[in-house]
Amino acid sequence: MTQPDFAVEVYQNEYLSSGSTEVNAIVTVTASGAPTGPATSGGAAEVIIIDCSGSMHVPRTKLTSAKQATAAAIDTLRDGVEFAVVAGTDEARRVYPYQHGMVVSSPTTRAEAKQAVAQLAANGGTAIGKWLALADALFATSAAPMRHAILLTDGQNMHETPRQLATTLQQVTGHFVCDCRGVGTDWEVKELRTIADTLLGTVDIVAQPEDLEADFRAMAAGAMDKAVADVSLRLWTPQGATVKFVKQVEPTLVDLTARRTDTTPREGDYPTGSWGSETRDYHVCVQVPAAATGEKMMAGRVSLVVPGTGGNPDQVLGKGRILAVWTEDTALSTRINREVAHYTGQAELAAVIQEGLEARKSGDVETATAKLGRAVQLATETGHSDTAKLLSKVVDVEDARTGTVRLKRKVEAVDEMTLDTRSSKTMRVRKKQPDAVPGSEEA
Amino acid sequence: MTVTSCPGCGAAVGQEDRFCESCGQSLLVRRTPVGGPVNELAGGACVACGGENIDADGFCADCGRAQPSGRDRMESDLGMVVGVSDKGRRRARNEDSMSYGTVLGADAPPTVVGVVCDGVATSDRADSASQRAVDEALGVLLDAVLENGDAEEATRAAVAKAIEVVSELADPSVPGTAPSCTFVSAVVTPEKVTVGSVGDSRVYWIAAPDPGPDAPRELHRGAMPSQVLTADDTVAAELIAEGMSPEEANAVHQAHALSKWIGADAGDIEPRVVTVEPGGPGFVLLCSDGLWNYVPDAAALAEAMPEEGGMVAAAGLTKLALDLGGHDNITTVIVPFPPTEGTE
Numbered sequence: 001m002t003q004p005d006f007a008v009e010v011y012q013n014e015y016l017s018s019g020s021t022e023v024n025a026i027v028t029v030t031a032s033g034a035p036t037g038p039a040t041s042g043g044a045a046e047v048i049i050i051d052c053s054g055s056m057h058v059p060r061t062k063l064t065s066a067k068q069a070t071a072a073a074i075d076t077l078r079d080g081v082e083f084a085v086v087a088g089t090d091e092a093r094r095v096y097p098y099q100h101g102m103v104v105s106s107p108t109t110r111a112e113a114k115q116a117v118a119q120l121a122a123n124g125g126t127a128i129g130k131w132l133a134l135a136d137a138l139f140a141t142s143a144a145p146m147r148h149a150i151l152l153t154d155g156q157n158m159h160e161t162p163r164q165l166a167t168t169l170q171q172v173t174g175h176f177v178c179d180c181r182g183v184g185t186d187w188e189v190k191e192l193r194t195i196a197d198t199l200l201g202t203v204d205i206v207a208q209p210e211d212l213e214a215d216f217r218a219m220a221a222g223a224m225d226k227a228v229a230d231v232s233l234r235l236w237t238p239q240g241a242t243v244k245f246v247k248q249v250e251p252t253l254v255d256l257t258a259r260r261t262d263t264t265p266r267e268g269d270y271p272t273g274s275w276g277s278e279t280r281d282y283h284v285c286v287q288v289p290a291a292a293t294g295e296k297m298m299a300g301r302v303s304l305v306v307p308g309t310g311g312n313p314d315q316v317l318g319k320g321r322i323l324a325v326w327t328e329d330t331a332l333s334t335r336i337n338r339e340v341a342h343y344t345g346q347a348e349l350a351a352v353i354q355e356g357l358e359a360r361k362s363g364d365v366e367t368a369t370a371k372l373g374r375a376v377q378l379a380t381e382t383g384h385s386d387t388a389k390l391l392s393k394v395v396d397v398e399d400a401r402t403g404t405v406r407l408k409r410k411v412e413a414v415d416e417m418t419l420d421t422r423s424s425k426t427m428r429v430r431k432k433q434p435d436a437v438p439g440s441e442e443a
Numbered sequence: 444m445t446v447t448s449c450p451g452c453g454a455a456v457g458q459e460d461r462f463c464e465s466c467g468q469s470l471l472v473r474r475t476p477v478g479g480p481v482n483e484l485a486g487g488a489c490v491a492c493g494g495e496n497i498d499a500d501g502f503c504a505d506c507g508r509a510q511p512s513g514r515d516r517m518e519s520d521l522g523m524v525v526g527v528s529d530k531g532r533r534r535a536r537n538e539d540s541m542s543y544g545t546v547l548g549a550d551a552p553p554t555v556v557g558v559v560c561d562g563v564a565t566s567d568r569a570d571s572a573s574q575r576a577v578d579e580a581l582g583v584l585l586d587a588v589l590e591n592g593d594a595e596e597a598t599r600a601a602v603a604k605a606i607e608v609v610s611e612l613a614d615p616s617v618p619g620t621a622p623s624c625t626f627v628s629a630v631v632t633p634e635k636v637t638v639g640s641v642g643d644s645r646v647y648w649i650a651a652p653d654p655g656p657d658a659p660r661e662l663h664r665g666a667m668p669s670q671v672l673t674a675d676d677t678v679a680a681e682l683i684a685e686g687m688s689p690e691e692a693n694a695v696h697q698a699h700a701l702s703k704w705i706g707a708d709a710g711d712i713e714p715r716v717v718t719v720e721p722g723g724p725g726f727v728l729l730c731s732d733g734l735w736n737y738v739p740d741a742a743a744l745a746e747a748m749p750e751e752g753g754m755v756a757a758a759g760l761t762k763l764a765l766d767l768g769g770h771d772n773i774t775t776v777i778v779p780f781p782p783t784e785g786t787e
Binding site: 239266289293294296299324 | 491492494500502503504505506507508509530531532533534535769
């Protein structure tokens with residue numbers, strides 16, 4: 001299987017005023033030239049997990065739509081892909097294949113799987129940890145490097161403790177990528193976001209059951225387009241430096257800081273999951289020891305590590321340098337890099353929405369008003385019109401420019417949850433020509 | 444003088460040859476390379492942490508510090524002339540350039556030619572501007588020496604050439620950022636020193652230290668006292684020339700802005716050209732303002748210059764400027780006077 005090429009570009013203002021130690025950079029990683037899918041090689045495995053708890057009957061369309069959506073996802077699987085379907089309640093049950101393990105996708109097995117899904121009934125509780133553990137066990141029977149799961153739930157994780165879920169999550173982390181979807185409004189945004197972030201997948205709300213089908217098809221198709229799994233972002237930092245954070249900032253906001261695995265004394269790897277032909281942005285913030293004015297330092301070096309196939313060693317692809325140059329020229333050191341500013345704003349926007357909604361839930365009107373007001377202001381400033389629209393369903397906006405808002409007395413649960421879930425979706429900054437960036441090169 | 448191999452390419456040459464049969468270079472001329480005496484990294488330890496892993500791009504693999512390389516610190520010792528050009532402590536890059544060469548065994552007496560240009564920091568690609576200017580100007584001056592031409596005329600021709608090549612670097616679509624630089628040159632023969640200048644780089648005459656009463660008689664030839672041989676083309680200098688007091692002139696807005704420079708937007712300019720006969724031993728010192736801003740007075744410079752001369756003197760003056768702050772790029776070219784073959 002041919003691997004995509006990874007190109008790394010760095011956007012930053014490398015000039016620091018004398019004595020400054022914090023270096024910020026946006027690292028854009030572009031994978032290109034990926035094959036159109038691992039179709040025939042059997043390189044991909046897919047597990048679809050459907051919530052079959054009792055509440056999926058209320059309204060009845062939820063389970064019906066979930067079944068249709070699962071069928072659509074199964075139809076999207078290419079021949080040769082290994083797959084399985086799991087029904088989740090307070091237990092986890094393999095629905096298909098009927099025997100153990102996973103099965104190779106073909107017109108016959110897909111038809112059988114759809115038949116099995118059609119017979120699903122809703123009955124029981126919700127223990128998401130058990131669902132993930134079964135998915136993990138199924139993936140363990142497969143040699144496919146690209147492992148992707150779709151998880152659909154309509155409720156909170158009632159039938160196991162948060163600790164049990166956390167323990168399972170820890171055990172399965174890194175084994176597969178999982179996109180999570182909440183249907184209806186009885187599920188917990190924070191809970192599902194934690195699962196999705198940990199398993200390097202996306203989280204979204206599907207308020208209307210009938211919208212599930214298109215969403216499932218898109219997720220399965222996305223999984224089919226991945227060409228390489230378990231890619232890590234490798235960050236070298238100089239002696240005496242501290243990595244303040246590493247966040248994926250596009251297409252969604254995911255804090256990877258705590259996910260570091262040290263490889264050498266100066267290098268650490270951050271997991272990024274599977275890649276097709278796509279572009280993602282990362283915000284890297286490094287604290288370096290200050291050097292004298294006029295000195296220049298490499299504050300970080302970013303590359304991508306692709307696991308070697310067939311016993312070959314890992315490949316380190318692409319290379320981008322994050323620089324620090326100390327100057328007394330304030331015209332240089334005060335220059336604001338638009339990419340860094342853009343994503344710093346996006347991160348703040350996500351944070352104030354989540355904090356604001358949290359405060360609103362706990363009855364802290366003052367904090368909620370201040371945070372959501374700031375969110376309105378930021379969304380307006382940055383042209384984040386989708387978010388501004390979602391915010392206007394939760395607060396009455398008096399002056400968007402100053403962020404003067406009043407909490408709405410009555411808010412639909414779906415509006416609040418949509419705003420919360422989508423707060424971590426980011427908007428791409430329009431890039432300048434990368435030739436303005438020294439220290440970046442193509443793999 | 445006998446040359447047995449080409450100083451440029453190393454090929455063997457005949458005793459009477461004036462040009463290398465192999466590379467065509469004049470065998471009578473030694474000069475700094477076009478593009479500047481840019482040294483390869485010395486190799487070895489990191490300047491900041493002492494670590495020994497320097498990556499291919501010149502960064503320390505331990506502390507990340509960029510290692511000084513290329514233009515950051517240029518040094519070249521041609522015996523009859525030495526020079527050091529240093530980035531200094533405050534600037535991101537070295538926009539000064541220097542070039543020099545010697546002519547021996549021609550019909551002319553032993554002659555040394557040196558050029559220093561200081562790239563104007565507010566202009567675009569100031570380092571390319573200064574480097575092209577010194578390389579081309581040196582070529583014009585060396586050719587003139589080989590042809591026994593007039594030094595003052597050659598100096599004007601060198602400035603004209605510098606203006607021509609620097610102007611070619613300008614991007615007409617971006618007004619106000621035309622690459623530009625200052626210019627000083629010196630043509631040093633056993634009798635005379637001819638200097639040319641545009642802008643605020645300087646040439647000094649530094650009289651040799653008093654040899655003491657016990658020294659041989661011939662060393663007591665009275666040289667002229669240490670002094671600046673150029674005049675600055677700055678707003679303040681012009682106001683002083685018009686009669687304003689130095690205190691008042693230095694206080695005006697943009698007192699140290701250049702009133703003349705080399706570049707596409709420089710207008711129709713002529714260099715100042717003067718010739719002096721020092722009358723005794725000493726040194727001709729060409730420098731950018733990164734040095735003389737700290738020690739403007741000629742007698743003080745003479746005092747500060749290490750007595751050993753040569754690279755020790757050039758490196759010593761550079762260190763002095765660095766120790767005093769190193770706010771700008773520092774370039775120092777020293778020609779012992781009178782130039783003799785023996786100094787090589």
